[in-house]
Amino acid sequence: LLHTIFPPELRFALLKLFNRVFNCFSSYCYFDITEIDGVNTNELYNAVQLYLSSSASITSGTRLSLTRALNSSAFTFGLSNNDRLVDEFRGATAFWEHCVMQRQSQSLSWRFLPEEKRGFTLRIKKKHKSLILDSYLNHIMSRAEEIRRRNQDRLLYTNSRGGSIDSRGHHPWESVPFKHPSTFDTLAMDPVKKAEIMADLGEFATGQSFYQKTGRAWKRGYLLYGPPGTGKSSMIAAMSNFLGYDVYDLELSEVSSNSELRKLLMKTSSKSIIVIEDIDCSINLANRRKKSMGIGRFESGFNNADVLGDGDGGGAGGGNSTITLSGLLNFTDGLWSCCGSERIFVFTTNHIDKLDPALLRSGRMDMHIFMSYCSVAALEILLTNYLGLEMSELDDELVSEIEDLIDKAEMTPADVSEVLIKNRRKKGRAVADLLDALRGRVEKRKGEGFKEKNNGDVEEQEKRALEMPVGDCDSDHVLEKFGKKDESNQVEEFNLMTS
Ligand SMILES: Nc1ncnc2c1ncn2[C@@H]1O[C@H](COP(=O)(O)OP(=O)(O)OP(=O)(O)O)[C@@H](O)[C@H]1O
Ligand SMILES: [Mg+2]
Numbered sequence: 001l002l003h004t005i006f007p008p009e010l011r012f013a014l015l016k017l018f019n020r021v022f023n024c025f026s027s028y029c030y031f032d033i034t035e036i037d038g039v040n041t042n043e044l045y046n047a048v049q050l051y052l053s054s055s056a057s058i059t060s061g062t063r064l065s066l067t068r069a070l071n072s073s074a075f076t077f078g079l080s081n082n083d084r085l086v087d088e089f090r091g092a093t094a095f096w097e098h099c100v101m102q103r104q105s106q107s108l109s110w111r112f113l114p115e116e117k118r119g120f121t122l123r124i125k126k127k128h129k130s131l132i133l134d135s136y137l138n139h140i141m142s143r144a145e146e147i148r149r150r151n152q153d154r155l156l157y158t159n160s161r162g163g164s165i166d167s168r169g170h171h172p173w174e175s176v177p178f179k180h181p182s183t184f185d186t187l188a189m190d191p192v193k194k195a196e197i198m199a200d201l202g203e204f205a206t207g208q209s210f211y212q213k214t215g216r217a218w219k220r221g222y223l224l225y226g227p228p229g230t231g232k233s234s235m236i237a238a239m240s241n242f243l244g245y246d247v248y249d250l251e252l253s254e255v256s257s258n259s260e261l262r263k264l265l266m267k268t269s270s271k272s273i274i275v276i277e278d279i280d281c282s283i284n285l286a287n288r289r290k291k292s293m294g295i296g297r298f299e300s301g302f303n304n305a306d307v308l309g310d311g312d313g314g315g316a317g318g319g320n321s322t323i324t325l326s327g328l329l330n331f332t333d334g335l336w337s338c339c340g341s342e343r344i345f346v347f348t349t350n351h352i353d354k355l356d357p358a359l360l361r362s363g364r365m366d367m368h369i370f371m372s373y374c375s376v377a378a379l380e381i382l383l384t385n386y387l388g389l390e391m392s393e394l395d396d397e398l399v400s401e402i403e404d405l406i407d408k409a410e411m412t413p414a415d416v417s418e419v420l421i422k423n424r425r426k427k428g429r430a431v432a433d434l435l436d437a438l439r440g441r442v443e444k445r446k447g448e449g450f451k452e453k454n455n456g457d458v459e460e461q462e463k464r465a466l467e468m469p470v471g472d473c474d475s476d477h478v479l480e481k482f483g484k485k486d487e488s489n490q491v492e493e494f495n496l497m498t499s
Helices: 009-027 045-055 126-151 192-204 208-214 232-245 258-266 287-294 325-333 376-387 396-409 414-422 427-447 450-467 475-485 487-498
Strands: 026-033 064-067 077-078 085-091 092-102 116-125 154-158 175-177 219-225 246-250 273-276 343-349 368-369
Touching: 026 045, 026 126, 045 077, 045 085, 045 116, 045 126, 064 343, 077 092, 085 126, 092 126, 116 126, 126 219, 175 246, 192 232, 192 368, 219 232, 232 246, 232 273, 232 343, 376 396, 376 414, 396 427, 414 427
Parallel strands: 154 246, 219 343, 219 368, 246 273, 273 343
Antiparallel strands: 026 116, 064 077, 085 092, 092 116, 154 175
């Protein structure tokens, strides 16, 4: 009607007037959320699309759009062109409409724009505007982030090209989809310790307000230590699957300086696990401690304050690397470590005694987790997972023999799972093989001069136990086992175990 009756100049003025009159009398207000805001992509548009997708799938709408994003294993529902949806938030109703229009000719545009102009229109009652708008939009953003993370596959990043952006502009981190099947259910370890770790991770992930209130950076450090094949790497994968965090596997030997290390840190995203595996091999961090400790284990010159110092002097870098201990400490604990939030640092080592205590003190490595040789509790989990067999189904005699041998044999969960996997279809055979393997290991260890070999380990554990910050997850365990006994008692204990 407007087109036929009025000339173009008048048409525009009339439309504006009509809108104004309409707005005065309408009890609703309208918000347009366009896909492209000027030249940038509008983050809110994508968030609304994801947010509405969670309710779109359950509404009775007959036509929905279906998408699957790159690196995602989930399908996303969406509103089709010009479709509508009603949402409720804190008692207020929000009406959403997905508007799609053909874009005018884009011959003058310097940037490619899609042919269609897409946007959402939000309609809410004017009286609700101040009440809900801000909180509703924040709610949409956080829900969308959650859905995005849930839908997206985990990513595993590595810095195989070194630590800085190269001449071709490549990002220092390369990523691949991370689909490690290890979870806390499949991890064989003491159930109490496992529950403790899971609770700690859960509290960390939901502790934003706590960290803010106490003025702490929202990050946490875990040190996993123990012999090879006891599940340190599997634990990292389980942590990632439990929290839904990406993993950054930092290859320290590829990083040539402290500033590169810092740049790498700045390029990591929040909600991630930053891993340095075998930290004792990656960098020579032991120098300072060796010097300060002297030669004797319990020499009177043992200076605790020195050992637990803050490490600013730093050990010199090992090999060709110029990364220093202080660079690494700054990485985990300095001002730069909080350029982002919700980060977990995990260091693994087979030799905790080689690490500088400055790296181990609370606040840097908040939890020290000792991954031990296979225990009875861990074996129960492996038997269930690999053979579908409960310990209670076995003969009492068999169980007591296994219980008797398992600690003496010092088999890692990796060793045990190797034995079980070979005969996973024949349960009886698998258990018999396991028993043979346990007996064989105990015999072999006796033959190898078990006593001398293990005294070394005892010394190391004892030394560590004395250095551990009080209250650590493992220090009690180590102290209980070794720390409160003198040397002759330890020898006796191991003699007893072998005989
Ligand atoms: N605690 C465990 N629970 C379940 N499986 C385990 C456990 N420990 C080891 N395994 C099995 O052994 C394999 C090797 O374990 P993993 O790589 O986690 O050991 P690690 O402690 O990281 O060893 P390394 O110190 O050599 O890096 C895993 O693929 C897993 O199948
Ligand atoms: Mg490993």
